[in-house]
Each structure stands twice: as C-alpha cells, then as structure tokens.
Amino acid sequence: METAPRTVPAIIVAIDGPSGTGKSSTSKAVATALGLRYLDTGAQYRAITWWMVENGIDTADAEAVADAAAKPEIVSGTDPLAPTITVDGIDVSGPIRTQEVTSKVSAVSAVPRVRTLITELQRSIAAGAEGGILVEGRDIGTTVLPDADLKVFLTASPEARAARRSGELKGKEATDLAATREALLRRDAADSGRKTSPLAKAEDAVEVDTSDLTLQQVIECVVTLVEEKRALR
Numbered sequence: 001m002e003t004a005p006r007t008v009p010a011i012i013v014a015i016d017g018p019s020g021t022g023k024s025s026t027s028k029a030v031a032t033a034l035g036l037r038y039l040d041t042g043a044q045y046r047a048i049t050w051w052m053v054e055n056g057i058d059t060a061d062a063e064a065v066a067d068a069a070a071k072p073e074i075v076s077g078t079d080p081l082a083p084t085i086t087v088d089g090i091d092v093s094g095p096i097r098t099q100e101v102t103s104k105v106s107a108v109s110a111v112p113r114v115r116t117l118i119t120e121l122q123r124s125i126a127a128g129a130e131g132g133i134l135v136e137g138r139d140i141g142t143t144v145l146p147d148a149d150l151k152v153f154l155t156a157s158p159e160a161r162a163a164r165r166s167g168e169l170k171g172k173e174a175t176d177l178a179a180t181r182e183a184l185l186r187r188d189a190a191d192s193g194r195k196t197s198p199l200a201k202a203e204d205a206v207e208v209d210t211s212d213l214t215l216q217q218v219i220e221c222v223v224t225l226v227e228e229k230r231a232l233r
C-alpha cells in the first residue's frame with residue numbers, strides 16, 4: 001500500500017517590536033535564508049496613511065479616516081528579496097518612508113476601522129502563503145496571528161534605536177539624534193497606548209534584546225528559533 005507523502009505544514013512566524021529594533025532587516029534575512037514569504041505590516045499602515053495624506057483627509061480626524069479607510073487598494077508583494085507595496089497600482093515604497101507619513105502613521109493606525117481592514121488583509125496573505133511566512137509588525141503575535149508557530153519580540157534601548165534610525169536618515173532628512181530619539185519615543189507611546197491592538201509582547205513570545213547584538217547575531221538567533229520549531233513538527 002502506498003503511503004501519502006508527509007507534508008510539513010507551512011510555518012508561521014510573528015516578529016513584533018518597536019521601531020528600530022531590527023524587525024525589517026532581520027525578518028527579510030531570516031525569510032530569505034529559510035525560504036519563507038515575508039510581510040511588512042508597517043508598510044501597509046504607512047501605505048494607507050500615505051493615501052489619506054494624498055487625498056487631503058485630515059489624519060487627526062478619526063471619523064474621516066474611518067470613513068475613507070476602505071477606499072484604497074493596498075497590495076503587498078511578499079518576496080523577501082524584493083518586497084513591494086502598491087496603493088491603487090501605484091508603487092509607494094519610497095513615499096511611505098517620508099517624515100510626514102512617519103509622523104502621521106500612529107494616528108491613522110489607531111483607528112479601529114483601519115485596523116480591522118488591514119488585519120483582514122494580513123490574515124488572508126498569511127493564509128495564502130503555501131511555504132510559510134514571516135510577518136513583522138506590532139500586534140502580529142497578539143492579534144493578527146495569535147496561533148503563529150513562533151513569536152519573537154525584539155527590543156533595544158532607545159539610544160541604540162535612535163542611533164540606527166539616525167544613521168539611515170543621514171543625507172536625506174533631519175539627522176539630529178536627540179530629535180530622532182524623541183520622535184521614536186513619541187511613536188512608541190502612541191503605538192503602545194492605543195486602545196485597539198496596541199504594540200505589545202505576546203505572553204508566549206521569545207524576547208530578544210538587540211541593543212548589544214550585531215544584525216548578523218540577531219538573524220542567527222531567529223534562524224535557530226525557527227529551526228528548533230520546525231524540528232518539533
């Protein structure tokens with residue numbers, strides 16, 4: 001009698017944490033190394049924020065944001081070597097990184113209707129990722145994918161995070177370290193303090209403090225955690 005080939009179910013990995021802890025860099029490298037798809041959920045919240053700004057919606061007006069939230073069509077490409085993000089067919093990977101969008105994204109992403117719509121989108125992308133997926137954000141382990149096979153929560157000191165972010169902005173926009181640190185802490189407070197699905201560590205997440213680790217060390221740590229989970233399946 002022939003036995004059916006053993007199929008290993010797709011692994012789902014959630015990586016959460018505040019800004020500058022290394023989520024995107026780590027997630028892309030880990031997903032590439034392990035053949036997983038990759039979803040940057042922060043880019044989706046940035047994309048809807050970009051659309052609100054483009055269309056003259058007052059991002060401080062939660063009702064106006066909620067009323068318009070279903071209008072833009074956000075599409076995320078999940079190849080970790082070349083992730084993409086479009087709004088109504090327009091490539092917004094550059095425009096979603098401006099300081100204007102960064103300063104408004106916390107207000108837009110605190111609107112419950114926005115979170116419901118984007119969470120649905122994230123779940124459908126994860127469900128369609130046949131070979132498994134690594135999803136990074138703020139509420140993936142707690143709300144979007146509470147049954148993820150592995151949850152990682154990255155942290156780092158505000159000093160380390162501000163230095164990393166400042167290094168990135170050099171030559172583009174303001175590079176003042178103290179201002180970067182303040183903006184980052186303000187966004188942390190808004191993201192952690194909102195009512196709907198705030199930035200939080202899931203109880204069963206593995207916490208990794210990246211302050212004194214190189215990016216390579218963080219990648220190796222997460223690859224090992226995923227491989228350990230896979231070995232148990």
Ligand SMILES: Nc1ncnc2c1ncn2[C@@H]1O[C@H](COP(=O)(O)OP(=O)(O)O)[C@@H](O)[C@H]1O
Nearest residue numbers: 019020021022023024025164168210213214215
């Ligand atoms: N462990 C680390 N040590 C030094 N720099 C890092 C480390 N992790 C990430 N970086 C750098 O910090 C910046 C922010 O990293 P990123 O992955 O975008 O963080 P996040 O997605 O959590 O905001 C990037 O320039 C990245 O190269």
Ligand SMILES: Nc1ccn([C@H]2C[C@H](O)[C@@H](COP(=O)(O)OP(=O)(O)O)O2)c(=O)n1
Nearest residue numbers: 019020041042043045105109137138139191
């Ligand atoms: N799952 C998520 C991901 C991001 N957000 C919101 C809150 C964050 O400040 C913004 C931008 O996220 P993003 O990951 O791009 O931010 P950084 O690259 O870490 O600076 O989106 C969220 O509310 N929920």
